[in-house]
Amino acid sequence: MHRFSRYAAFLLLPASAVMAAQQPAGQPTNTPQPTTAAQAPTRDTSYIDEKGTAHVTRVVPLPQTISSQAQLILGRAEPDQGPPQPLAERRTLTDAYTARARAAWTKLCPNTLVEDTIAGVPVRIVTPEGMPDTNRDKVLLNLHGGGFNSDSGSYTESIPIASYTRIKVVAVLYRLAPEHPFPAAVDDSVAVYKELLKTYKPQHIVLYGTSAGAILTAEVAAKLKQQGLPLPAALGIFSGMGDFARDGDSIAIYGLRGFSGHLDPPQAGAHDLSYVASAGPKDPVLSPIYGDLHGLPPTLFVTSGRDLLLSGTVNLHRAYLNAGVDARLVVFDALPHAFWYDPLLPEAIEANHMMAEFFVKELGR
Numbered sequence: 001m002h003r004f005s006r007y008a009a010f011l012l013l014p015a016s017a018v019m020a021a022q023q024p025a026g027q028p029t030n031t032p033q034p035t036t037a038a039q040a041p042t043r044d045t046s047y048i049d050e051k052g053t054a055h056v057t058r059v060v061p062l063p064q065t066i067s068s069q070a071q072l073i074l075g076r077a078e079p080d081q082g083p084p085q086p087l088a089e090r091r092t093l094t095d096a097y098t099a100r101a102r103a104a105w106t107k108l109c110p111n112t113l114v115e116d117t118i119a120g121v122p123v124r125i126v127t128p129e130g131m132p133d134t135n136r137d138k139v140l141l142n143l144h145g146g147g148f149n150s151d152s153g154s155y156t157e158s159i160p161i162a163s164y165t166r167i168k169v170v171a172v173l174y175r176l177a178p179e180h181p182f183p184a185a186v187d188d189s190v191a192v193y194k195e196l197l198k199t200y201k202p203q204h205i206v207l208y209g210t211s212a213g214a215i216l217t218a219e220v221a222a223k224l225k226q227q228g229l230p231l232p233a234a235l236g237i238f239s240g241m242g243d244f245a246r247d248g249d250s251i252a253i254y255g256l257r258g259f260s261g262h263l264d265p266p267q268a269g270a271h272d273l274s275y276v277a278s279a280g281p282k283d284p285v286l287s288p289i290y291g292d293l294h295g296l297p298p299t300l301f302v303t304s305g306r307d308l309l310l311s312g313t314v315n316l317h318r319a320y321l322n323a324g325v326d327a328r329l330v331v332f333d334a335l336p337h338a339f340w341y342d343p344l345l346p347e348a349i350e351a352n353h354m355m356a357e358f359f360v361k362e363l364g365r
Helices: 003-007 015-021 068-074 087-108 159-165 184-196 212-226 310-322 346-363
Strands: 045-048 054-057 111-118 121-128 139-143 169-172 205-210 234-238 299-306 327-336
Touching (some): 121 159, 139 159, 159 346, 184 212, 299 346, 310 327, 327 346
Parallel strands (some): 205 234, 234 299, 299 327
Antiparallel strands (some): 121 169
16 A cells, blocks of 8 residues: 555544554454564664665654643554554544544534535535524535545534534535545535535635545635636635645654654655546646645645644645735644544644634635
């Protein structure tokens, strides 16, 4: 399996869910085991080979700049060796996690959630408790994370944002790879957006997503622009990227849990082939960084210091800035990929409030 497919699976489970999924005592001897203290390096090393590839070890203390809850998560070990997780198992674990996450977030953010279809595409519609009548002409369109091959975010990305904005969220359950590679997810998302335009003014719609959904948000925005459709009021690109042709630096440094867990060595060529399939990796919709980004709406980018997509997020943000887009970037210190999924983290509450406040401000212009 290609290294980006391995990590851009973006399971996005909080550490508590990861720990719950670990094998109990008496597990088979072939189960991956973490490196022991005796095996771990105890000093920094750095060697640059003739191709410029860095072979490094680093001893990195637990940062004191983050909450005690975040320190607990960063301090938990995860096996750093082992075979890739089978897709069927990954989807099963993800579904179990999202069910628990829905319950946890709903306790904090009461809502009404219904399953429906829009333009023939399955959706989840989250209406926050106490939504004012003045917000009934506004809608937030969420494109969930999950590595394009599962749904890890249609609850965790919609429930808190709906509550903190007091605006309805429509989460698109787009078709998944590898059964339905690019551009199926883009087509489904565009179809839902076009249908919403029949009811909502474009300046009353926001498009956003995390991880694979952040990538998809940038792709859909590029497709809407390409088709000459009215653009939404704002975009939210939360731990994403816009370049399937080139890896950034962070994906060679961090795994899904930051420094913890398995990390494949970098490989040349297009990444996430199960999603890209036969498309050219520099296709301007698949990889918007190669397209015309001028005229896109105000966009908030959020990432974190140990995010495997840190480079992808900041590179796309810079491309938006160079195209004259009103693009803002927030980087949280030390935290791993999509930490805002976890309702137990103070930083997650802060990040979700930050996202919500940006959306409300842009919808109020």
